[in-house]
Amino acid sequence: MADIKTVATRVGYGEALVELGKLRDDFIVMDADLAAATQTGKFKAAFPERFYDCGIAEQNMLGIAAGIAATGKKVIVSSFAMFAAGRAFEQIRNSVCYPKLPVIIGATHAGISVGEDGATHQCLEDIALMRSLPNMTIINPADAVEAKKAVFAAIEHNGPAYMRFGRYAVPVIFGDDYDFKIGKANVLREGGDVAIIATGLMVDEALKAYDILKGEGISARVINMATIKPLDTEAVIAAARDTGAIVTAEEHSVIGGLGSAVCETLSEACPVPVLKLGVYDRFGYSGPAGKLLDEFGLRAANIAEKAKAAIALKK
Amino acid sequence: MDGKTKLELQKTACKIRMGIIHGVHAAKSGHPGGSLSVADILTYLYFKEMNIDPADPKNPNRDRFVLSKGHAAPALYATLAERGYFDKQELFSLRHIGSFLQGHPDMKNTPGVDMSTGSLGQGISAAVGMALSAKHFGDSYRVFAALGDGEIEEGQVWEAAMFAANKKLNNLIVFVDLNGLQIDGTIEEVNSARPVDKKFEAFGWNTAEIDGNDFEQIEKALAAAKASDKPFAIIANTIKGKGVSFMENSVGWHGKAPDDEQYAQAIAELETALAAL
Numbered sequence: 001m002a003d004i005k006t007v008a009t010r011v012g013y014g015e016a017l018v019e020l021g022k023l024r025d026d027f028i029v030m031d032a033d034l035a036a037a038t039q040t041g042k043f044k045a046a047f048p049e050r051f052y053d054c055g056i057a058e059q060n061m062l063g064i065a066a067g068i069a070a071t072g073k074k075v076i077v078s079s080f081a082m083f084a085a086g087r088a089f090e091q092i093r094n095s096v097c098y099p100k101l102p103v104i105i106g107a108t109h110a111g112i113s114v115g116e117d118g119a120t121h122q123c124l125e126d127i128a129l130m131r132s133l134p135n136m137t138i139i140n141p142a143d144a145v146e147a148k149k150a151v152f153a154a155i156e157h158n159g160p161a162y163m164r165f166g167r168y169a170v171p172v173i174f175g176d177d178y179d180f181k182i183g184k185a186n187v188l189r190e191g192g193d194v195a196i197i198a199t200g201l202m203v204d205e206a207l208k209a210y211d212i213l214k215g216e217g218i219s220a221r222v223i224n225m226a227t228i229k230p231l232d233t234e235a236v237i238a239a240a241r242d243t244g245a246i247v248t249a250e251e252h253s254v255i256g257g258l259g260s261a262v263c264e265t266l267s268e269a270c271p272v273p274v275l276k277l278g279v280y281d282r283f284g285y286s287g288p289a290g291k292l293l294d295e296f297g298l299r300a301a302n303i304a305e306k307a308k309a310a311i312a313l314k315k
Numbered sequence: 316m317d318g319k320t321k322l323e324l325q326k327t328a329c330k331i332r333m334g335i336i337h338g339v340h341a342a343k344s345g346h347p348g349g350s351l352s353v354a355d356i357l358t359y360l361y362f363k364e365m366n367i368d369p370a371d372p373k374n375p376n377r378d379r380f381v382l383s384k385g386h387a388a389p390a391l392y393a394t395l396a397e398r399g400y401f402d403k404q405e406l407f408s409l410r411h412i413g414s415f416l417q418g419h420p421d422m423k424n425t426p427g428v429d430m431s432t433g434s435l436g437q438g439i440s441a442a443v444g445m446a447l448s449a450k451h452f453g454d455s456y457r458v459f460a461a462l463g464d465g466e467i468e469e470g471q472v473w474e475a476a477m478f479a480a481n482k483k484l485n486n487l488i489v490f491v492d493l494n495g496l497q498i499d500g501t502i503e504e505v506n507s508a509r510p511v512d513k514k515f516e517a518f519g520w521n522t523a524e525i526d527g528n529d530f531e532q533i534e535k536a537l538a539a540a541k542a543s544d545k546p547f548a549i550i551a552n553t554i555k556g557k558g559v560s561f562m563e564n565s566v567g568w569h570g571k572a573p574d575d576e577q578y579a580q581a582i583a584e585l586e587t588a589l590a591a592l
Contacts, residue, residue: 028447028448028451050451052447052482054474054478055474055477055478055481057471057474057477057478059436059437059440059470059471059474060440060443060471060474060475060478062440063437063438063439063440063441063443063444063471063475064440064441064443064444064447064475064478065444066430066437066440066441066444067381067430067440067441067442067443067444067445067446067447067448068444068445068447068448069444070379070422070429070430070441070444070445071375071379071444071445071448071449071452071454072375073448073451073452075444090434090437091437091440091471094431094433094434094437095430095431095434095437095440095441098421098431099421099422099423099430099431100423
């Protein structure tokens with residue numbers, strides 16, 4: 001078996017910032033004392049005069065970002081997902097989203113795969129929180145290539161954007177010719193028996209689930225849903241109409257995330273069985289990321305099981 | 316300050332106070348006390364200090380003002396209307412369905428409002444961001460903000476204060492409207508932030524403490540602020556409800572509207588005061 005290249009999406013994010021910095025000097029990057037971990041440190045090293053550290057004060061950082069954006073300038077702020085979406089939630093709501101200011105939030109270390117830091121740092125609620133905010137766009141890239149392209153798209157976006165990145169190195173799925181568009185899902189595999197709608201590191205697991213299912217004679221459509229808001233409802237409804245059974249897969253709580261968004265769409269437009277794979281209303285705990293993904297059932301085998309269960313629910 | 320200038324400012328402030336009362340009465344809700352206390356500061360900023368043009372409210376080089384104590388929106392609106400950003404008749408639509416004069420400032424829809432505020436502690440960070448943006452991109456505009464004395468109980472205010480000093484944002488001037496009262500009582504009874512000047516100084520700011528209802532003292536403090544090499548906090552001792560006798564220094568008038576009788580009395584008092592100037 002050929003070696004599979006694995007890179008964390010946060011690394012793609014950090015590289016994108018540096019590349020963007022070479023192309024344009026009309027934006028500021030900020031962090032809250034986590035620059036090495038979030039990867040904004042790469043930008044800081046390349047363009048120290050364009051980087052500001054807010055210190056451990058995420059609420060203030062989001063407010064400052066809103067102020068910068070209110071002067072018509074671009075700004076990208078970073079922290080861990082827990083402290084960006086969680087601690088600074090109300091600042092994002094009232095100072096960023098209400099006035100629809102184009103602040104880009106680069107939230108890293110999302111999900112259970114933070115690993116050893118444990119429950120306090122394993123943010124499983126950020127998509128739910130950000131999805132509830134009017135004017136917010138949410139992008140959860142599947143690999144480092146998509147992460148990089150998403151950063152380039154976000155800086156052109158005229159409104160708030162929450163970008164979700166992981167700490168854990170995950171397989172690279174896309175080639176450099178991949179065309180990322182905000183709000184556009186990609187069908188990565190075609191199939192007619194069931195559709196797997198996945199986001200983030202679960203996309204690679206979904207591709208592996210496709211192979212498992214294929215071996216059992218089941219044909220699955222695999223959709224990469226990088227933009228969770230605005231959701232590509234056209235792709236979701238088409239998947240429901242064409243296959244009649246849906247599985248969603250995300251490294252996030254099953255409450256309020258991608259699965260919820262898909263259910264909200266389909267319950268109104270095309271009701272079919274939807275089974276949600278994610279973290280079931282619980283906190284995480286310390287351990288190696290890979291082992292945690294096994295223990296929390298966020299693997300291809302779990303997706304394949306859900307797919308079969310969804311097919312069994314078809315009328 | 317010459318006598319004529321002072322007189323004009325006093326007249327303008329009196330009209331702005333009437334605008335506050337008109338708005339809050341028409342809304343049947345809102346915050347007259349903290350609006351009346353900060354009215355002289357707003358008058359001075361918008362009629363004497365700031366580089367602004369009501370005909371061009373989005374000019375990128377304009378001075379900015381952030382009303383961090385967003386509940387004093389009636390004062391900001393009355394000031395903007397008096398300055399010519401929009402028709403004074405609009406003040407009577409305050410808090411009504413479809414009005415651009417929301418209960419708390421909305422930068423997207425109100426001409427002259429530079430930042431949406433209302434959730435306490437957040438406006439100061441936005442003002443810091445504006446000041447940082449000006450420094451970073453080489454722009455010469457200045458940023459002004461007004462905080463409430465209850466508001467500075469919010470931790471975010473001190474996060475912002477620490478950062479502003481660390482980045483030497485001497486293009487930032489912040490008024491603390493120290494009227495001594497918040498919703499649940501006096502600031503001493505609730506959770507006093509006193510001494511306010513010492514706190515800002517400890518965070519690396521220069522400060523001046525003044526009577527915030529006195530234009531000459533406001534002018535003097537702003538002159539000191541302009542010469543400062545650090546962000547500058549003007550601790551403005553004010554009278555909550557200033558200008559309306561029965562609202563002055565009364566906790567009860569933090570967040571309620573006058574009834575018709577009280578409204579008539581308040582307007583009559585302000586008209587008498589204006590006529591006496």
